[in-house]
Every structure is written in C-alpha cells, then in structure tokens.
Amino acid sequence: MTAGPTAMRALARVNLAAIERNVARMGRELAGGVALCAVVKADGYGHGAQRAARAALAGGATWLAVAAADEAAALRAAGIDAPLLVMGALTPGELTVALDARADVVAWEEDFVDAVAAHGGGSVHVKLDSGMGRLGTRDADQATRVAEAAAGAANVRLAGAMTHFATADERGDAFFGEQLERFAAWAEPLRNKHPQTALHAANSAATLRDGAAHFDMVRLGVSIYGLDPFGEDPLARELQPALELSSYVAALKAVAPGESAGYGRRFVAERETHTATLPIGYGDGVRRGLTNNADVLIGGLRLPLVGTVSMDNVTVDAGAAPAAACGDEAVLIGAQGDERITAEEVARRLETINYEVTCGLLARVPRVYHRDGEPA
Ligand SMILES: Cc1ncc(COP(=O)(O)O)c(C=O)c1O
Helix, strand or coil, rough: CCCCCCCCCCCEEEHHHHHHHHHHHHCCCCCCCCCEEEHHHHHHCCHHHHHHHHHHHHCCEEEECCCHHHHHHHHHHHHCCCCCCCCCCCCCHHHHHHHHCCEEEEEHHHHHHHHHHHCCCCCEEEEECCCCCCCCCCCHHHHHHHHHHHHCCCCEEEEECCCCCCCCCCCCCCCHHHHHHHHHHHHHHHHCCCCCEEEEEHHHHHHHHHHHHHHCCECCCCHCCCCCCCCCHHHHHHCCCCEEEEEEECCCECCCCCECCCCHHHHEECCCCCCEEEEECCCCCCCCHHCCCEEEEEEEEEEEEECCCCCCCCEECCCCCCCCCCCCCCEEEEECCCCEEEEHHHHHHHCHHHHHHHHCCCCCCCCEEEEECECC
C-alpha cells in the first residue's frame, strides 16, 4: 500500500492554543502588575516566531523579546506591534535595524547609548552581568553610569534594567540567590530614582522557582512552548507541549536475521522482523545522535529507531507492530494513543536540552498551525 493523500514526509504541527494556555498558566505565577514578555527568538524556539508571538499575546503576554535585530524587523514586517526587546549584542548596522523596527535595545556601555542617541533615539534596557558572564557589565557603577547616560539623553529613554540567571534551572544551587541579590542591590535604587525603569531578570525556570525574581517583568521562552525548563515532564507542571513532529511509513520490509538497515550496518537483525522506513532525517533536524537511540510511535506503539539516522530517512524496527502499514503516521515527538514522546526525552537521549531539540528542527520541515486540532 502506498501513502494516502494526507501523509506528510516531515511535519511539525504547532498547537497555538497550547501556547496561549501555557502563557496564561505562567501568568498565574505572577503578581498583578508584573508583565509577561514572550521570548520568540530563534524562530520561536523552532515553532515559528510570528505565529508564536501572536499566540503569546493572545494568552496574556504584553511584551515580546528576540535575540537579533532581523528577528525584530521580521515581527514588525508581519504587522506585530507589541513592545519588543532585542536582547542580543548589536553591531552598528544591527542597531539601526533594531531601532528602525521600533525595538528596545540592551546597553552596557555608554558609547552604545551615544549611538542610540545619534541614530535619533530609542529605548534602552541596561544590563548588569550579575554572574552569567556573557553580555552586560559586571561593574554595577558602570551599569549605573550607562543608565544615567540613557536617562539624561534627550531622545533616549531608560526603559529597563535587566540581568540573566546562569543556574535558575539547577534547583538548590546557591549561585541563583547570589545573582538575585546582586541584581536587586543595583537595580532597585536605580528604579527608585527613575521609576519608569522596568526591572526584569527571570526566565522560565526562575519564574517558577522564586517569586522574588519576578520584579516588574519576566522573560519567558521555553515554558510558553510547553517545554519544561527543568528538563522534566512538562505535563507535571501543567505545561502543554505545543509541537509535534511526525513522518509516515514510506516502506516496510521483511528483514531476516543477519540483514541490516542503514549506513554502516549499525543495525543487524538478530531475528526475523520488519523495518519501517520514515522519510525524515538529520536534513530535517532529526539528529544523527539518535542512531539506535530513539523511539517512534506507530499505530500507538512505541517502537525503536534502529540503524543510522541518515539525511533523509530513518528506520524503525516494526517487528512488534504486525499491523503497521505503509502510509501510517509515525510520531517522533508527540503523542499517539496512550504513548508520548517528549522533546525532553529526545534531549536526554542526545545529552542536550529540550531547547536545542525544537530549535534544531530545520526549515525543510513545514510548520502547520492548529488550535486543538482545528486549522488555524
Ligand atoms: C536574556 C534571556 N532572557 C530570557 C530568556 C528565556 O529563557 P527561557 O527560555 O529559559 O524561559 C532567554 C533565553 O535563552 C535569554 O537569553
């Protein structure tokens, strides 16, 4: 039998209603008046930035954040008008793109504030490096000077003061508290002096971990997509995975003992079985590290991926699924019947994090949007 008309070689189905609900669920963690900024960088963690942004706004987010100027410009070009922060470092050219997109930008040096002013002005969030060791200044006095420069420039607005936690997802780790103290000690006096300055520090893990980290706004990425910030089961935290990744059974073949599947013969059958070939591979973002190291759902059964993940195909030992047929849907991330494969499971097998699993889905995989099964 060949595949039916609805079979898709590789498909990422994204439930926008789940994103909305995840945002609303995270919003319930927040005291009144604390804003929720939805982080939609990296194409919405692989879910599609524009659709994710709209769903997040519908769910109660009032801010959006991206990493790169071009990401901000793309959201504006799509007609998204919400307050928008570009969190990443910006070259002079990128600063122009960000400011032209009416995005707020992040500063930690005074000459950057000068550049914003020279461009005609804009809104600036000053970043203290309280311990992440990436962007921002470690020097609280310098951060204050940058903030005063922004507050003092005629066409620049001091809109925010921020930091980012290194260990929020490592519960019990004391460094989180140290960062929190360092940030509060710097930022709260600054806000007393400049009350319009919004303080923000918390990512998803910090938001769930400690209300003291919420300040005036939280910046939520992973959780709004229904991914667990601690790498555990998202459902246990009432987060609903928004993305499912599927393919279909394109070929079924009987395999005798000693016969193999895939490059390098990394799977050699020890008994009679049959394999199902799914036309999806690392060219779609199904990583080669999943070779002999993943399960796939077919007909509601959890079956082992066997053999090498190649660019365009993977093989599954379908011996335990005698009813499997060509054209059957195969789920690599998502649910079928009572079985579920989470991005967290895939991440564990790859010794990485769920973020990388969804961000790693490549452009070749079409994203199809729905709201609880209804086309959206
Ligand atoms: C500066 C900053 N804030 C917030 C976030 C959102 O973090 P999370 O996805 O863990 O909620 C990120 C993402 O990496 C980030 O880089």
